[in-house]
Amino acid sequence: MEQVAKPIVTLSPARADAWEKELRARLGVVGRLPHTLMVQGWIAAAIAGFVAFVTRFWNLNHPHTVVFDETYYVKGATSLLTQGFEGVWDGDDANDLFLQGDYSALSAIEGDYVVHPPLGKWLMAFGQFLFGENTGVGWRFTTAFLGVLAVMLIVYIAMRLFRSPFLAGFAGLAMALDGMGIALSRTGILDNILAFFTLAGFATLVLDRDDSRAKLAHRTAHGPLHPDGTPKDTWGPRLWSRPWMLATGLLLGMACGVKWSGIYAVAVFGLTAFSWGAGARRIVETKLWFGAGVFREGIPAFISLVPIALLTYIAAWIPWFVNPNGYGRQWAATTGSDKIPLSWAPDAISSLIHYHGSMWEFHNGLSSPHDYQSQAWQWLFQARPVSFFWRGTKELPNECGDSGCVQAITSIGNPAVWWLALLGLAVVIWCAIGKRDWRAWSILAGYAGLWLPWFAYMGRTIFQFYAIAVLPFVVLALTYGLAYFTGALGAPHARRLEWRALEEVEGSVVVVEKEINNHDDPVFSRFSPANEEPEPETEWWCPPKFTRRAYGAIGAVTGLIVIAAVFWMPLWWGSTVSHSFWGLHMWFSSWI
Numbered sequence: 001m002e003q004v005a006k007p008i009v010t011l012s013p014a015r016a017d018a019w020e021k022e023l024r025a026r027l028g029v030v031g032r033l034p035h036t037l038m039v040q041g042w043i044a045a046a047i048a049g050f051v052a053f054v055t056r057f058w059n060l061n062h063p064h065t066v067v068f069d070e071t072y073y074v075k076g077a078t079s080l081l082t083q084g085f086e087g088v089w090d091g092d093d094a095n096d097l098f099l100q101g102d103y104s105a106l107s108a109i110e111g112d113y114v115v116h117p118p119l120g121k122w123l124m125a126f127g128q129f130l131f132g133e134n135t136g137v138g139w140r141f142t143t144a145f146l147g148v149l150a151v152m153l154i155v156y157i158a159m160r161l162f163r164s165p166f167l168a169g170f171a172g173l174a175m176a177l178d179g180m181g182i183a184l185s186r187t188g189i190l191d192n193i194l195a196f197f198t199l200a201g202f203a204t205l206v207l208d209r210d211d212s213r214a215k216l217a218h219r220t221a222h223g224p225l226h227p228d229g230t231p232k233d234t235w236g237p238r239l240w241s242r243p244w245m246l247a248t249g250l251l252l253g254m255a256c257g258v259k260w261s262g263i264y265a266v267a268v269f270g271l272t273a274f275s276w277g278a279g280a281r282r283i284v285e286t287k288l289w290f291g292a293g294v295f296r297e298g299i300p301a302f303i304s305l306v307p308i309a310l311l312t313y314i315a316a317w318i319p320w321f322v323n324p325n326g327y328g329r330q331w332a333a334t335t336g337s338d339k340i341p342l343s344w345a346p347d348a349i350s351s352l353i354h355y356h357g358s359m360w361e362f363h364n365g366l367s368s369p370h371d372y373q374s375q376a377w378q379w380l381f382q383a384r385p386v387s388f389f390w391r392g393t394k395e396l397p398n399e400c401g402d403s404g405c406v407q408a409i410t411s412i413g414n415p416a417v418w419w420l421a422l423l424g425l426a427v428v429i430w431c432a433i434g435k436r437d438w439r440a441w442s443i444l445a446g447y448a449g450l451w452l453p454w455f456a457y458m459g460r461t462i463f464q465f466y467a468i469a470v471l472p473f474v475v476l477a478l479t480y481g482l483a484y485f486t487g488a489l490g491a492p493h494a495r496r497l498e499w500r501a502l503e504e505v506e507g508s509v510v511v512v513e514k515e516i517n518n519h520d521d522p523v524f525s526r527f528s529p530a531n532e533e534p535e536p537e538t539e540w541w542c543p544p545k546f547t548r549r550a551y552g553a554i555g556a557v558t559g560l561i562v563i564a565a566v567f568w569m570p571l572w573w574g575s576t577v578s579h580s581f582w583g584l585h586m587w588f589s590s591w592i
Contacts, residue, residue: 008224008232016222019229023217026283028438028492029210030160040165045155048172052151055176055569056144056185061136063574066095067187067389067409074098074139074188076114077124079106081133084319085326086121088112101134111327115362119257119316120190139188146196147185151176153196154472157203158479160210161439163490164544170554171479175472177565180385180413182572184468187388187409190258195469197255198265198450201248202472205269206442208244209276212297215239220284229285236286238296245273245304252305253312260363261453261469268449270305272442274298279438321348328355366461376454379467380422380474384590385412386463389574400578408582409574411465412591416560421474424481431484437492443480446473478557483544486553490544 011019024031033041066074075098076086087107089098094105127141154175158168175181184192219237226232248269255262278293286292320326331354332340332347340350374384388411393404425447432440450469454462467474483489570577571585586592 009227010224011221013222020217020221023221023284024214027213027217027280029213029217030163031210031214033159033163037159037163037165041155041159041168044159044165044169044172045152048155048169048176049148049152051173052148052176052181052185055182055565055572056147059573060140060144060186063389063391063407063409064136065099065389068189068386070139070188071095072114073121073124073190075106076112077121077128077139077188078103078133079112080118080121080319081125081128082106083108083325085323086112086114086118087325099134109325111325111329113327113358115359116190116259117257117313117316118320119254120193120259122316122319123193123258124188136188140186143188143192144185147181147192150181150192150196150199150472153199153203154475157199157206157472158476160203160206161442161476162479162483162544164483164488164546166546166551166554167479167483167488167544170482170558171475173558174414174417174478174561175475177561178414178417178471178475179565179568179572180411180465180468181471182569183388183409183411184465186573191465191468194255194258194262195471197251197258198262198469199472201251201255201265201269202442202446204244204247204251205273208242208248208273208301209438211244212239212242212277213280215241216280216284231284231286234287235292235296236281236284236289240300242300242304245301246308248273249305249308250312253309254316256309256313257316260359261450261466264453265449266305266309268445270302272445273301273305275441276438277301317352320352328352328358331355364460367459368461370461370463372463373461374464375458376451376462379451379454379464379470380418380425382413382415382418382464383588384464385410386465387411393579396576400576401580403579403583405576406579406582407574407576408571410571410585410591412568412571412585413467413471414561414564414568416557416564417478418474420557420560421478421481424477424479425474427481427484428477431480439492440480443473443476446470446476482554482557483550486547486550488544488546488550488554 010016032038075089075094078098079085079087079089082103083106088110089105089112090107091097091105097103097105123142123146124139127145128138131138131141133139151172155168155172158171159165162168181192184195216237216239219239220231223237224232231237249266252262252266252269255265274293274297277297278290281289281292281297320329324330328351329348330351332350341353342350372384372386378384387408389407389409391407393406396405396407398404428440428443431437432444447470450473451467454466480489568585569575571582
């Protein structure tokens, strides 16, 4: 039997604009929020940013010594700033001389074997350039500054996800008052810099989702359609322009230029973009939606993401290329040609490849025991925090009574944030699977890209503070769970359409749809063929509903977070406290 081809229709510009709005609603495109909410969101970001600034910059020069792994990264940054490559610091007194501004222990010709890319140390060197190399403000400025920006960024992301200044402000305050975020922002090591770039990459990924779906809705509505509303093209319109995905590639390439673990975010966020794209094609009812997801969503996203990330990572090594004294820079020129991996490539490229092989062997073979090492499964429970700094009773004047005085810095997170976020994570998993909420899946993508990969390194020496990159998603999981339990979560889409069809009535195309908004009130909209143009409609979106119970519950959790932060702040700042006061915070033996 011969199959009759479906007729093709094209909507008038006004009707196409109206249909585009409906598609944007079904696709969950947030778009531009009302002006009042945007202002309130900026106020929430400013308040959270101010709290973050105080907690991260207050007395930043204390302690005026290199703490924990600062001995590697701070002096490496100074070496980059003063001579353009990371030189060897010789002697047991190198730290003492460095703190006095004496760099005589630094070799001017011998490159130091370092196992992390140089970008993070270059950024730390910028703070030293502004405020001095041998002052804590100088070598901690970059991490503190990016820590403040990360708090403001989480407010922006929460606004995109929840469309509520109240929930966004809660997320920002929770992150601003978390101990891991505070301690890592006040320490000159790489992990907080990595966390910022991965979070920024996630933000642009969310923006790409909205931007690409908005383009899909526009090109679908304004293109040729079948009478049932499906696109004529069985794969739907092409979407090659992905500026926000380019930005994601740039930021995640910078993350990889700080620490290699950023590569997992590239992989997981890329898969997330593909799944969002394939889902969007299915929502607009393209016939071959999965194939379209691969070839018209996945491949353009890959081209926009991976090459720019790779080029950005390579660009982080430019100073190493131009300086002949960098570690391993002359390897290819001084070794036998039979050992060079790419004999046809320039010596610098071969040397860099060999250097990366050595770094890979180091990271995979790092298994020396450490008192504060922990496994990834322990991080979300805060089971084994790291003691970054300790100055005991024998080193401080006894002004604290019988127990004596101590100064300590611990990487313990705010218990009210991390422990309650475990319940939030359970809700997120439930809503991702049971309700197919894209916001829940996006939060899980953060866990999958920045926490789960560490389970592959169970035999390696790793530490709890690596979870700083997961902190923003822990905060989002807590916010999501609270909003869900209090009924303030709101819908993931602007509108939910039960069914709709494009019908041809007396030669005119009629758009008929039945839609149900978030309050279950039926709304019918019909574009009558008697009218030349449909009635203009305002952009409609679905704000979350707040009750007294919601405000009370979120306020109570906020109070717990504030109380815990006040209680723990002296141990995040390294303030002078009595030994007995310090002991009050050691709730478990694994925290000592």
